[in-house]
Amino acid sequence: MASQFYVVAGILGIVSGWKKNSGVAIGYMVMSILASLATCCVIGFGAARMALINQVCHPIYTRYRYYYTYGYLRQRVSYYDYPPSFCYLQAAINGVYAILILLALVEFVVAIVGASMTCGPLCSGGSTTQTVIQYQAQPHLVVATQ
Secondary structure, three states, X not given: OHHHHHHHHHHHHHHHHHOOOHHHHHHHHHHHHHHHHHHHHHHHHHHXXXXXXXXXXXHHHHOOEEEEEEOOOOEEEEEEOOOOHHHHHHHHHXXXXXXXXXXXHHHHHHHHHHHHXXXXXXXXXXXXXXXXXXXXXXXXXXXXXX
16 A cells, blocks of 8 residues: 555656656655655554564563373472563564564655655746846947048
């Protein structure tokens, strides 16, 4: 879902570079802002998923010690519960989410820079002054002798 914002913003950026149309440039600026917001969601969900996996796979939570007694001598035996199967891939999963978060940070910076560079010419409100240079030719004097 978030990749659609990036693709549309990129296409509008390319088109606004070819055509000097303010409508396309405004569309690019809006889609860049939406892409940066979508990037914030990607960063948040990625960090939350990493925190969840690290909490579930932490040894304190996965290695419970159980006691039970059996026999007429009441011997006490302890055993440990085993962690979920995806905990064996915890480092790989954390690496994938870390790369996802880093790429999302790069995309966030690119989207903000793109939107701000587009806003420069468009958001000035037309208050730019135009310089007009007017040349006046000096009158030609012709001296005629008789």
